[in-house]
Amino acid sequence: xxxxxxxxxxxxxxxxxxxxxxxxxxxxxxxxxxxxxxxxxxxxxxxxxxxxxxxxxxxxxxxxxxxxxxxxxxxxxxxxxxxxxxxxxxxxxxxxxxxxxxxxxxxxxxxxxxxxxxxxxxxxxxxxxxxxxxxxxxxxxxxxxxxxxxxxxxxxxxxxxxxxxxxxxxxxxxxxxxxxxxxxxxxxxxxxxxxxxxxxxxxxxxxxxxxxxxxxxxxxxxxx
Amino acid sequence: xxxxxxxxxxxxxxxxxxxxxxxxxxxxxxxxxxxxxxxxxxxxxxxxxxxxxxxxxxxxxxxxxxxxxxxxxxxxxxxxxxxxxxxxxxxxxxxxxxxxxxxxxxxxxxxxxxxxxxxxxxxxxxxxxxxxxxxxxxxxxxxxxxxxxxxxxxxxxxxxxxxxxxxxxxxxxxxxxxxxxxxxxxxxxxxxxxxxxxxxxxxxxxxxxxxxxxxxxxxxxxxxxxxxxxxxxxxxxxxxxxxxxxxxxxxxxxxxxxxxxxxxxxxxxxxxxxxxxxxxxxxxxxxxxxxxxxxxxxxxxxxxxxxxxxxxxxxxxxxxxxxxxxxxxxxxxxxxxxxxxxxxxxxxxxxxxxxxxxxxxxxxxxxxxxxxxxxxxxxxxxxxxxxxxxxxxxxxxxxxxxxxxxxxxxxxxxxxxxxxxxxxxxxxxxxxxxxxxxxxxxxxxxxxxxxxxxxxxxxxxxxxxxxxxxxxxxxxxxxxxxxxxxxxxxxxxxxxxxxxxxxxxxxxxxxxxxxxxxxxxxxxxxxxxxxxxxxxxxxxxxxxxxxxxxxxxxxxxxxxxxxxx
Numbered sequence: 001x002x003x004x005x006x007x008x009x010x011x012x013x014x015x016x017x018x019x020x021x022x023x024x025x026x027x028x029x030x031x032x033x034x035x036x037x038x039x040x041x042x043x044x045x046x047x048x049x050x051x052x053x054x055x056x057x058x059x060x061x062x063x064x065x066x067x068x069x070x071x072x073x074x075x076x077x078x079x080x081x082x083x084x085x086x087x088x089x090x091x092x093x094x095x096x097x098x099x100x101x102x103x104x105x106x107x108x109x110x111x112x113x114x115x116x117x118x119x120x121x122x123x124x125x126x127x128x129x130x131x132x133x134x135x136x137x138x139x140x141x142x143x144x145x146x147x148x149x150x151x152x153x154x155x156x157x158x159x160x161x162x163x164x165x166x167x168x169x170x171x172x173x174x175x176x177x178x179x180x181x182x183x184x185x186x187x188x189x190x191x192x193x194x195x196x197x198x199x200x201x202x203x204x205x206x207x208x209x210x211x212x213x214x215x216x217x218x219x220x221x222x223x224x
Numbered sequence: 225x226x227x228x229x230x231x232x233x234x235x236x237x238x239x240x241x242x243x244x245x246x247x248x249x250x251x252x253x254x255x256x257x258x259x260x261x262x263x264x265x266x267x268x269x270x271x272x273x274x275x276x277x278x279x280x281x282x283x284x285x286x287x288x289x290x291x292x293x294x295x296x297x298x299x300x301x302x303x304x305x306x307x308x309x310x311x312x313x314x315x316x317x318x319x320x321x322x323x324x325x326x327x328x329x330x331x332x333x334x335x336x337x338x339x340x341x342x343x344x345x346x347x348x349x350x351x352x353x354x355x356x357x358x359x360x361x362x363x364x365x366x367x368x369x370x371x372x373x374x375x376x377x378x379x380x381x382x383x384x385x386x387x388x389x390x391x392x393x394x395x396x397x398x399x400x401x402x403x404x405x406x407x408x409x410x411x412x413x414x415x416x417x418x419x420x421x422x423x424x425x426x427x428x429x430x431x432x433x434x435x436x437x438x439x440x441x442x443x444x445x446x447x448x449x450x451x452x453x454x455x456x457x458x459x460x461x462x463x464x465x466x467x468x469x470x471x472x473x474x475x476x477x478x479x480x481x482x483x484x485x486x487x488x489x490x491x492x493x494x495x496x497x498x499x500x501x502x503x504x505x506x507x508x509x510x511x512x513x514x515x516x517x518x519x520x521x522x523x524x525x526x527x528x529x530x531x532x533x534x535x536x537x538x539x540x541x542x543x544x545x546x547x548x549x550x551x552x553x554x555x556x557x558x559x560x561x562x563x564x565x566x567x568x569x570x571x572x573x574x575x576x577x578x579x580x581x582x583x584x585x586x587x588x589x590x591x592x593x594x595x596x597x598x599x600x601x602x603x604x605x606x607x608x609x610x611x612x613x614x615x616x617x618x619x620x621x622x623x624x625x626x627x628x629x630x631x632x633x634x635x636x637x638x639x640x641x642x643x644x645x646x647x648x649x650x651x652x653x654x655x656x657x658x659x660x661x662x663x664x665x666x667x668x669x670x671x672x673x674x675x676x677x678x679x680x681x682x683x684x685x686x687x688x689x690x691x692x693x694x695x696x697x698x699x700x701x702x703x704x705x706x707x708x709x710x711x712x713x714x715x716x717x718x719x720x721x722x723x724x725x726x727x728x729x730x731x732x733x734x735x736x737x738x739x740x741x742x743x744x745x746x747x748x749x750x751x752x753x754x755x756x757x758x759x760x761x762x763x764x765x766x767x768x769x770x771x772x773x774x775x776x777x778x779x780x781x782x783x784x785x786x787x788x789x
Contacts, residue, residue: 082614084630084674102610104649111645168661170700213698213713214661 003047003116005029008038008063009078010055018050021105022112038063043071048115051095053079053086061093068094074115127162130221131204134162143204153179154197157190161208161218171215227498228491235487239480246476255435258460259423262437266458269390270441278392278453283400389460392453395440400452407457411438415455425462433462497525505532513540552623560616563747567609574602600653604689607650611685615747618678622754629672629758633782636669636708637662640701643681647688647697655693658684662701667708668782671759679755679763682748683712683775691716708781715772719765727765728753752777 005027009015015031022029030046032038035055043049049067053060060077067075074096079086082100090098099111125137133142139155141148150158156178161169171187179185179193194216198205207219225233270278391404397412414422415438426434437458443451504517513536519529577598621628644660651658680699687697697714719727727749749765752775756763761779768774 082617082674084632084672087673088630088632100614102606104607104646106649106652107645110648111642114641164664168659170661170663170702172702173663211659211661211698212657212696212715214659214700 002026002028004045005112006038006041006043006046006049007031008035008050008055009033009052010035011052017105018108021109025109025113027112035060035063039066043067043073046073048112049073049075050112051075051077053077053081053090061089064090064093064095076111076115127159127165129162129165129218130207132158132162132201132207132218134159143201148200148202150197150200153193154200157193157197158208158218161216165218165220168211168214168217174215227495228488231487231491232484235480235484239483243473243476243480247473250472258435259437262423262435262458262460263421263439266390266437266439266456270439270453270456272445275441275451275453279451283402390456390458393455393457394450394452395454397455404457405459407438407455408436411436411457414438415440426459428459434459435462494525497521501525501529501532504529508532508536512543513537556620556623563612563616564609567605567612571602571605571609574598574605578602603653604650607647611681611748614678615682615751618675618751618755619747621672621675622751622758626758629675631670631672633668634671634673634676636667636701636710639673639677639680640699640710643677643684644699646681647684651688651697654688654691656688656691656695656697658688658697658699660699660701663703665703667701667703669708669779670782671779675755676759679752680710680712680777682752683777686748687712687714687716687773687775703781706781706783708779710777712775712777713768713772715768718767718771718773721767724765724767728756728763 005022007015007018007022007029009018009031010033012033015033019029019031032041038051051060051064051067055063060079064075064077067073075094076097076099077090077095078099078101079090080101087098096115097111099108125135127134127136131144133145135141136159139152141150141155141158157174160174160178171190175185175187175190179189183189194208198208201208207221209217209219211217391399391401393399393404393407397407397415399407408424408426410424411422420440422438424436424438426436428434439456439458441451441454441456501517508515508517516533516536517529519526519533521529578595581595581598640660640662644658648658684697684699691697691714695715697712697716700711700713702709702711753763755761756777759779761777764776764778766774766776
């Protein structure tokens with residue numbers, strides 16, 4: 001089942017392009033060219049609504065207001081106006097994001113997917129990412145089903161990364177929040193810990209990715 | 225309505241009622257005088273002797289005294305009894321003649337001076353009765369009094385025969401004299417209500433306006449109880465019937481005329497000066513307020529001139545400001561279009577070349593050689609155009625000043641994410657790794673989101689643009705206490721040390737700043753520097769070892785403001 005996206009865009013060429021990109025990303029788009037149609041459309045079946053503000057006939061913010069009275073579906077505003085006041089107003093009225101033109105197709109998709117991303121389910125302190133399965137409470141790790149023994153620091157390190165899967169975490173932050181404060185660890189120390197952790201993860205080590213100039217990231221899937 | 229007309233009308237508006245009031249007051253005073261005079265006359269006239277005579281023969285009494293020629297001539301000896309014992313007519317000329325020394329007044333000469341037209345025997349009786357009386361002097365006294373009164377009075381203009389006629393009535397307001405007119409009702413009312421004297425206007429049978437005075441006489445000693453002469457009515461022509469212009473009125477009229485002339489005369493110079501000022505004002509307005517109007521006088525007109533000059537000066541400075549702004553805007557507009565034309569042309573060039581390569585080698589089956597590098601260049605160029613347009617808008621906003629900023633709590637993490645996504649496609653196609661890291665907890669700062677995002681975007685764009693395949697760019701946001709630190713680092717060629725110090729300084733007016741020099745700073749970093757300065761943030765651009773740039777933007781976080789991403 002793919003996500004349903006509602007696009008309200010009056011420009012023929014731009015609208016066609018956006019629809020093409022959304023389809024290419026595996027989403028199911030519906031396209032309305034008339035703002036008034038949007039008022040009669042039931043928003044609830046959709047996972048995301050992309051709304052162009054500059055619509056002829058209907059004032060985009062009024063449609064936004066209307067949508068907010070009926071549902072909580074995330075709304076992404078498209079606008080040619082790079083105006084702070086417009087952005088503030090849209091956000092005040094309940095929009096979730098504001099994309100200014102011109103934009104790259106990948107850019108729009110990235111923003112759409114960011115809104116569609118579900119928070120990682122952490123039922124009972126269990127985090128499953130790729131081949132890894134962490135029990136935060138029990139402080140145990142399974143890699144491809146097999147348990148792996150980690151030192152407390154290594155476990156804390158992995159957990160810190162796992163709690164924000166896909167996001168890059170700064171070295172400095174990890175040093176401050178993961179390493180033992182009494183030990184006065186440095187970034188060097190951190191790198192050593194990561195190196196050791198990778199070794200223990202074996203085949204899944206690639207999930208722990210280095211981010212240049214930043215730190216580390218836990219990938220949701222092992223690359224390649 | 226012109227000023228002088230208005231002044232003239234105002235003077236008239238004041239003068240006319242004034243004159244009318246004055247003449248009314250005068251006539252009222254005259255009336256009072258007459259009233260008083262007539263009352264005195266009545267009271268003086270109706271002495272005991274007269275009353276006795278009246279009571280004796282009320283049916284013929286009409287207020288005229290008996291013929292007593294002697295009494296009329298105070299210094300002359302009494303004439304022989306027979307000579308003047310004629311009916312009233314014979315005496316009349318004498319009467320008139322004797323009054324020659326009094327002012328010509330047929331009415332008053334007839335009044336009291338003419339003996340009453342009663343029977344000779346009455347006259348004789350009365351005469352006889354009175355000759356010895358010292359009352360003889362009284363007529364003269366009366367006359368004198370009347371003469372005085374006459375002299376004072378306005379009677380001079382009177383040319384009519386009617387003289388003040390006196391009739392006696394009983395207390396029931398009935399006269400025994402058949403000639404007596406009906407007692408006026410209004411006077412009757414007043415007398416009945418307790419007054420002793422009352423006056424009222426009236427009209428005689430000929431239609432002339434009269435003035436009646438009714439007097440209730442005090443009871444006569446030794447007189448009848450129901451005296452037929454209890455009330456006396458005196459009538460004389462109403463002097464107010466004729467409007468007379470005397471010296472006073474002429475004087476007042478003359479004064480008003482003089483005032484009018486004076487006012488109009490005084491208004492002359494004022495009106496002239498106002499007209500002059502008007503001309504000068506019109507000239508100044510046509511001249512865009514370059515020439516001031518005359519404002520030397522110390523009075524109100526001079527003040528007006530000064531006020532106009534001040535207003536004109538202000539207007540002029542305003543016009544100058546607007547003209548300057550318009551000039552700036554025009555220059556900006558022409559520069560903007562100029563700046564976009566070049567990359568647009570380059571883009572067209574790339575696309576054109578691509579088309580040519582497609583048509584040259586390709587066919588419907590898609591078997592063509594596509595210059596990937598050219599495609600990338602085309603994409604970069606269009607990316608640059610988008611960036612440039614946003615930058616130009618940001619530059620305009622910065623030039624307009626802080627008043628155009630719209631500050632609110634900006635979520636820095638979301639901002640970094642947006643900027644990273646913006647440049648990711650271009651970075652990826654160039655083989656540059658672009659990544660970002662933000663803290664989990666929201667970090668907000670007070671800023672104009674559009675300007676701040678453009679500043680950060682410029683830093684990232686610069687880092688990407690001059691990097692090469694295999695290079696890296698990282699955007700990292702950290703918080704330390706109440707401070708945020710946003711770093712954009714790259715391992716590209718870096719900025720020459722000599723330029724580092726100047727790289728963020730605003731150089732909007734310089735052509736060099738707007739062109740893309742090979743080192744590549746251009747407009748973007750200047751805007752980043754200006755935005756940072758206006759927001760109170762600190763922007764530092766340093767060299768990274770072994771090569772590359774580290775741009776650090778630091779500022780204060782919002783403590784507890786609502787997140788508005």
